[in-house]
Structure formats: C-alpha cells, structure tokens
Amino acid sequence: MAKLPVSPERLIEQFGPHKNYPSPEGYAGRDEPDKVVKTHCCFCGMQCGIQLLVKNNQIVGFEPWEEFPFNQGRLCPKGVQRYLQNNHPDRLLHPLERVEGEGFRPVAWDKAMDRTASEIRRIQQKYGPHSFAMLSGVSLTNEKSYLVGKFARVALKTKNLDYNGRLCMVSAGAGNKKAFGLDRASNNFTDLVHAEVIIICGTNVSETFPTLTHWIWQARDNGAKLIVVDPRLTPIARTADLHLPIRPGRDSALYGAILHQLVENDWLDHEFIDNCTSGFDKSIEAIKGYDLDWAERTTGIEKEKIRLAAEMWGKAKTSFLLHARGIEHQSKGVENVSACINLVLATGRIGKPYCGYATITGQGNGQGGREHGHKCDQLPGNRDIENMEHRQYISQVWDVPEPEIPRKGLTAYEILEAIHRGEIKGLLSICFNPLVSLPNSNMVREALEKLEFYACIDFFLNETARHADIVLAGSLHEEEDGTVTTAEGRVVRIRECITPPGEAKTDTSILLELAKRLGEEKRFTYPDNEAIFNELRVASKGGTADYFGITYEKIEKNMGVFWPCPSLDHPGTPRLWEDRQFKTDDKKAHFQPVAYREPGEITDAEYPIILTTGRVVSQYLSGTQTRRIGKLVDQYPEPLLEIHPNLAAKYNIRDRDLVRVVTRRGAAEFPAQLVETIREDTIFIPYHWPGRKSANQLTSGHLDPISKIPEFKVCAARLEPVGRQAPPASQIDAYASA
Amino acid sequence: MNNTQFKTDQEFFMDPQRCIGCHACEMACAECETNGQTPMISVDYVDRFTTTQTSVQICMHCEDPVCAKACPADAITKDEFGIVHSANVARCVACSNCVLACPFGVPKKVEPMQLMMKCNMCYDRTSAGKKPMCATVCPSGALWYGKREDIEKARPNSTPVNSFQFGKQAVKTKVNIMMPKGSTQLVVD
Numbered sequence: 024m025a026k027l028p029v030s031p032e033r034l035i036e037q038f039g040p041h042k043n044y045p046s047p048e049g050y051a052g053r054d055e056p057d058k059v060v061k062t063h064c065c066f067c068g069m070q071c072g073i074q075l076l077v078k079n080n081q082i083v084g085f086e087p088w089e090e091f092p093f094n095q096g097r098l099c100p101k102g103v104q105r106y107l108q109n110n111h112p113d114r115l116l117h118p119l120e121r122v123e124g125e126g127f128r129p130v131a132w133d134k135a136m137d138r139t140a141s142e143i144r145r146i147q148q149k150y151g152p153h154s155f156a157m158l159s160g161v162s163l164t165n166e167k168s169y170l171v172g173k174f175a176r177v178a179l180k181t182k183n184l185d186y187n188g189r190l191c192m193v194s195a196g197a198g199n200k201k202a203f204g205l206d207r208a209s210n211n212f213t214d215l216v217h218a219e220v221i222i223i224c225g226t227n228v229s230e231t232f233p234t235l236t237h238w239i240w241q242a243r244d245n246g247a248k249l250i251v252v253d254p255r256l257t258p259i260a261r262t263a264d265l266h267l268p269i270r271p272g273r274d275s276a277l278y279g280a281i282l283h284q285l286v287e288n289d290w291l292d293h294e295f296i297d298n299c300t301s302g303f304d305k306s307i308e309a310i311k312g313y314d315l316d317w318a319e320r321t322t323g324i325e326k327e328k329i330r331l332a333a334e335m336w337g338k339a340k341t342s343f344l345l346h347a348r349g350i351e352h353q354s355k356g357v358e359n360v361s362a363c364i365n366l367v368l369a370t371g372r373i374g375k376p377y378c379g380y381a382t383i384t385g386q387g388n389g390q391g392g393r394e395h396g397h398k399c400d401q402l403p404g405n406r407d408i409e410n411m412e413h414r415q416y417i418s419q420v421w422d423v424p425e426p427e428i429p430r431k432g433l434t435a436y437e438i439l440e441a442i443h444r445g446e447i448k449g450l451l452s453i454c455f456n457p458l459v460s461l462p463n464s465n466m467v468r469e470a471l472e473k474l475e476f477y478a479c480i481d482f483f484l485n486e487t488a489r490h491a492d493i494v495l496a497g498s499l500h501e502e503e504d505g506t507v508t509t510a511e512g513r514v515v516r517i518r519e520c521i522t523p524p525g526e527a528k529t530d531t532s533i534l535l536e537l538a539k540r541l542g543e544e545k546r547f548t549y550p551d552n553e554a555i556f557n558e559l560r561v562a563s564k565g566g567t568a569d570y571f572g573i574t575y576e577k578i579e580k581n582m583g584v585f586w587p588c589p590s591l592d593h594p595g596t597p598r599l600w601e602d603r604q605f606k607t608d609d610k611k612a613h614f615q616p617v618a619y620r621e622p623g624e625i626t627d628a629e630y631p632i633i634l635t636t637g638r639v640v641s642q643y644l645s646g647t648q649t650r651r652i653g654k655l656v657d658q659y660p661e662p663l664l665e666i667h668p669n670l671a672a673k674y675n676i677r678d679r680d681l682v683r684v685v686t687r688r689g690a691a692e693f694p695a696q697l698v699e700t701i702r703e704d705t706i707f708i709p710y711h712w713p714g715r716k717s718a719n720q721l722t723s724g725h726l727d728p729i730s731k732i733p734e735f736k737v738c739a740a741r742l743e744p745v746g747r748q749a750p751p752a753s754q755i756d757a758y759a760s761a
Numbered sequence: 762m763n764n765t766q767f768k769t770d771q772e773f774f775m776d777p778q779r780c781i782g783c784h785a786c787e788m789a790c791a792e793c794e795t796n797g798q799t800p801m802i803s804v805d806y807v808d809r810f811t812t813t814q815t816s817v818q819i820c821m822h823c824e825d826p827v828c829a830k831a832c833p834a835d836a837i838t839k840d841e842f843g844i845v846h847s848a849n850v851a852r853c854v855a856c857s858n859c860v861l862a863c864p865f866g867v868p869k870k871v872e873p874m875q876l877m878m879k880c881n882m883c884y885d886r887t888s889a890g891k892k893p894m895c896a897t898v899c900p901s902g903a904l905w906y907g908k909r910e911d912i913e914k915a916r917p918n919s920t921p922v923n924s925f926q927f928g929k930q931a932v933k934t935k936v937n938i939m940m941p942k943g944s945t946q947l948v949v950d
Contacts (some may be wrong), residue, residue, distance in 0.1 A: 044798070045792075046798070047798045047799075048794070048797065049792070053794065054794065084792065087793075087894075087897045087898055089897065094900075096892075096897045096898065097897075097900045098785055098898040099785050099899055099900050100783055100784045100785045100787075100788045101782050102785070102786060102896060102898075103788040103789045103792065107766065113936055173810055229781035229782075229785070231787065233900035233901065234900040236779070236781055236901040236902075237901055237902050240779055240902050241902075244915055244916045244917065244918065256813055258782055258813045258814060260813075261812060261813050262778055262779075430871040449791060596806055639782075640783045640784075641783075641784070654791075658784055668810075678810075697810060698809060698810060698811075699810060699812075700811075
C-alpha cells in the first residue's frame, strides 16, 4: 500500500516543504555559542570547510572556516544557508506510520521497527530475499555508506541495493576504471594553478561547484587559457577564452575530432604513449574520418573553434581536464569519459605537477560513497562483488560465509522498473528522493504505488517518502560523527555538533537496530562511528580505494588525507600516477576506442527540439533540503524554460509565456525565459522541483549500457505555447508543487 | 576606537568580471546581527536576455562621501580608517537624500524601519581584525579583502583602480575595482 494516504496538498500542508527564514534578530545565542564546530558543508562534492555555531543543542549560525585549505572560508549561497535545516519546522521529530485517509501519525519507535522488520520477513518469505530492495545515497558519510552496504547484504540479505550515485558519477567511475584501473580524481585541485590550458567539459562549475571557480581563476591569473564545452553560455563560460557550444549528446564526437587533430598535427607524447599506455592504435582507428567538417556537422560547433581547442590543448606543456554530469548523464556517458581520457593520455599530461585530470564529483560524498559498497556491484574498497577473491576477503571481515554474500543486483532505475513489473515488492530507502531525481517520474510514481511495503529513513518527509508505510526519523549531516571523501579524493572529518531533535535518531542507530531485529545483532554492534570507520579501513585494505592508513586522528591533524593510504605511516596520495604505474593488470593506462554513436533519443518531426536539464546555484539535487530554505527558494523560485529568442520566435513565444513541453514520457508547463545564452536547437529546464514542476516528468530512461546512468542531458521534445503569460512565481509555489 | 584591531594595510577589491551571480555574498551579509537579515549589498543580472553577466554592488566608501554631504541630519560619518558608516539610527530622518546622491546607488532606505542602511565594511568584523563577510565567502574572488601588494602579485593581469569619473563628477573611493592592466580611472558617462 504505497499510494498516498491523502492528497499531496494535505501532506504538504503538514510536512512541507515550508520555507524557513531566520528571524531578523537571528537565532538566540549566536553571539555566545556553546560550541564552534569545524566541519563541512552537507551539499556538493567540494565539501567546503565551515564552522557551525551551536547553542543549547541547536545550530544557530555559521562562521567561515578560513584555515581549511580547499575553500579557505569561501562558500556558495547553499553553504551560507545550510545551517537552517536543524531548526526547521518540517523536521521529522518522531517515526510516522501511514494511515489511509488520515495521512501520517506518530508511532513509537518499537512499533515502527517491529512493523518494518516483520514486513521485510513477510515479503522475503513470500517472494524471495531479492524481492525486498534498498536504495541509498551519497550524502551519507563513508561510515553510513559502508554500513548500508553491509546491512543490505548481511542483514537484509538482498542483492538489490543501489544508490543515487547512479545518477551522479557512475559513468566517470566506469571510465576511470577502464583507463586507470582505479576510480578517483587523478589530481587534487592545486594542480590547476599552473596549468597552461584548462578544459571543462559539461560542467556548470560556477553554479554547481562555485568554490572551485576561485581555483580556475588562480590558474587564469597565471596565464591559463580556459576552454568551456557547454550548450549554454554559463557564468564560467561567459569569460572563457573559448566557448564550444556543443549540441547536447554529441560530446564523444567532439573529443574524437580533437584527438584526430592531435594525431594529424603530431601533438602527441610518443614516449608516454609507447611506454605507459595500451590501445592507442585502436583508438585512432575508431576516429578515422573524424575531420573538422564532420565534427562541425555532428557537434554543431564551428570547425575553427574545434581546431583552435585542439591546438591549445595539443601545444600546451601543462593542462587540466575536468568533466562532470554534462557528459556523464548520457546513454554514452562512459564513452564520453573515455574520449576525454584519451586526450589526456595522448598528450601524456598526467601524474606530473599541473598536469591533471578529474571528474568533478557531484554529491557531498560522491567519491567515498561510491567506494565502500552500497552500489549494486561493489564491495568495500571499490571491490567487485562478482570477484571471488574480493568476496572471500570481505566475507572474512564481515564474518559471514562467502556464499551468503549476494551477487550483483539491479541498478537504481532498474530497481524502480522491477518494482513496476511487480518483481520487487518491498523497499527501504535512505538519502534518496527518486520521485524527483530519477528520470521518467510518472513511471517512478506508478512503481511506488505498487509496493506492498515501503519504509523510508529521512529527516524531512521528501516527495518519495510520502508513499511510505513507515517513516523512520533520521539525522542530519551535523548530527553524526563520520568522514566523507571530497571530489579531490581527500578524506575529511564530519563532526557531530548536536544530537537529533525530539525522538529522531541517528541514521546509524536506526540501521543497527533494524539489523538487530533481523537477527544480526552480532555483526552490527559498534561502540561508536569511529569503530565503523575502523572496520571500513580493514575492509578497504588491499582494494583500489585503500583507506587502511587513514585514522580519525590523522585526518584531524592534516585537515584531510588523500587515499590511497595503505599504511599508518603513509602520508596519503594527493596526486596519482607519479610513478606511471597504473592499477590495471599490465600497469599501463588504457586508451579506449570510442566511435561516435547517436544519443538514445534523437529529434524528429514530432519531437524536433533537444531538451537538456541541469541545476541552478541556489538549489541542490532533488531539493529535499534546499527547497525548504526560504532565501534559496526565493533566489530562483520556479523552474524556467531557457529558450533562444530565435527558436521562441518560431512559436511566437514571448518572455514569461507559459509553454507546454511534451516528450514521449509526459508533459509539463514552464514559463519561458528568452536568453541568447543557449543554442537555438536546445531548451534547458533545471530539475530540482517536484510534482507538476518536475523536469523529470519529461526526461528519458535511456541508460548507459555500462554505467546504467540515465540520459538526463538529452531527449527529444515538442513545444506547445499555452497562449497566456505565466502567473508570478509567488503564486505558484513551485518549491512545494503537488 | 582605541581598542580597534582594524588592519590599515588591508583594502577591499572588487572584480566584476569574476562575479558568478551566486548571491553568497548577499546572503552572508544578511546574516550579520546588525543587518537584521537585510543584505547591505546587491547582486543583479546586467541583462539576462543577452548574457549571464551579473554585477555586485557594495559601498565604495568614498574619500569625500556625497551621501554624507547630502545628509541634512549629519547622520552619516566617515571614520579615521575611511569607513563611511551607515546612518546613525538616532539622527536619520529617512529623507532619502543619500539614496539619491550616491553615484553608485548604494544606500537603501529600509521602509519598515524608516532608516537608511548601507554597508559599513563589516565594521564589527574588520575592527576585530577579520575580513568582511562578503569578501570571506565570495567563491570566485570577485570580492577580495587583503593587502594591495598581495592582490597585485596574485592577479598580474589586473590593476586596482579607485578613481571614477561620473560625467563632471570625480570620485575617489576606499574600495578598489580590478580593471585591465594599466587602467587608471573608470569613466562612467
């Protein structure tokens, strides 16, 4: 019974999202806090250092943390306002149970846990162990990510565990493993500072990773040239030396064509290619014929700009290539990543100072969270769940017989599809709001409605949680001790500043209690979160993501430690590959042949326009947190349809006209925002909003065949002007749309 | 003023080309207890139709502040460090002369309070030896506070400029704008 118990409007009235604003006087006690705690922002992969001010077990404000080396006090608006969650009126203060026709009512922890455990048992006995799935997320610390992985395999005994990193960095992870045998940013961001050329591919740095902007500007101050590849003139692209406004979904064609230019002009590092790589010839064979004319036709970028980008990249002595979701959120995500890595390998500029390559990991613990086993095909230390040696090692750490560890399960979107088909009947989720963040949200909603039982751990009643039978009131980032791993691969300390309010409990204690009720108390008893980390260290030992030499004390002393760090006397590894020994079987970096192919959905007469989606600076992912913070909502109050005036003119669309966007999955109406900063064949809608305002009603479920990342960045759409102006944003309340 | 730790070797520098329009500065400014959740600076799109360019406006702290000159109640004062302070609450008559007089459009009349408010360069922070809040959080370096020699070294392609020409009106400010190397003055017609 996972249908909504009452109308969404009634649930919104009771549980929000409501906008939280501090009073003009601020929170009491801010001037004389009991504690000033050095921790990190809860949002993106930059994991900026921040100090939270605590009074009477409440977060009452923040103070910049200027000593933390990455951000040195700098913050984006989300970081400035992050402290407003703990005092929030929507905060869940006790567990809830669904009551048909009434909504949700408080329930005792004991009863909530009993019900959850008994439903898990009932469903698994009736339909088999894998009929109960778990979804997790990488806003969770390393400790919780590790614990979820162990919990699902050992206590829940299901193979169907996956996480919202599936919507984030999996294409990059797969591409990195293919090329290097290891999945981490090859360099930390200080290697940007003296790079001669920086190319950023499909990443709206200034809105999604604002504090990284400073590092790019430092490089430019030192003479670096900046190349930005993006269908839109984003704030970072505005001042770039070269902006390549690519047609969405054509990225591998561009990087293939640049490689073609490198070969044609012999801008290659033959020594590196010959001694440190394999597969170069096959990669060249794959891009035969990718000349500038072909590239211009395919990518929609003027050929002279492509030639110039190749020349800038080809002739540079130092460089840094960064990419993010723009190229990764595609049915060719892994191929796009490989095509980028090929450019780095062809010029041999890796493993040396100011010669860098990195994906910019999106979520707070997008890096650490994708290493320690709450991914459907993975065991801790970035081990492979299908590899017998890896399984045996982890079975010893967990003290379970190897055959009892489940095999590879379904990925996140596939789990929802399996629920829709009736193959999965029960779900436990934590830190994931798939109704807003997965593509094709109409399918996701139908799937949720088919569940026999759904329990959700969260601190706010997010849109997906409204479908739950039991809601377990969990904890915020600042309510538990732990570690996260930043986009640079730096393991940092997250501090418990306060204890959860009301009857809410820490996520960790909820998982441990549930494990106990599932009969696994022995394997799930830890004196504190540091003990979980210490088990993680052992579990990761010998894996590619080796944390064994990292301790809480060492992190605190050094303001973070870069993995791999295999022994206690090891200083950590801020820059990979200095020894040119890659983690592949033959110790070489592997070129991957990438022949261009079309995106999953291409435009046609019925759906003639390319729709792409992305983010705005004031919101974070599915908005569970940021759509509850008043000033962040007000900064960009509703999703706007960015459209070029020339395209708008064809449909007689004026600024603020309401436009119905239709795709093969659904339709939704958005106010038009006419801007010359987008390609004429492309429209853009940011995706943070729920219900009728969700861009993911439109996006497609085409998945990358390897990483299974959905193709959020490309689909085919049609425009139907509604024939009237949109009402003011203040009348719509998109942040709480039903 | 005897106890102040205001660092006289530190100055404010603003680089409009680096502004990414994120509003972190505005939000951090509003957090200051003396501002009552009202930001004393503003960030706006220049023309969103054509560009993503934004501009941030902070008080420039003029050497000879027109706002103070135009104030009939003598509510606006400049201190020994060159900080032009927000209107004295007891004196301000909310006439808006300062709002109209400022060439940069900085002071705002806050209607509910019937009071002019503007940036005082985070006097509570700068007088304690800290940087202003906006320049501390700015993620792109569009707002920067520190020693002139340090920014000149760090940003060799730019020159700090604090001389403005508004038609016939020449204005010198405590706050600097980073302009292309070799610039000496910003002329606003």
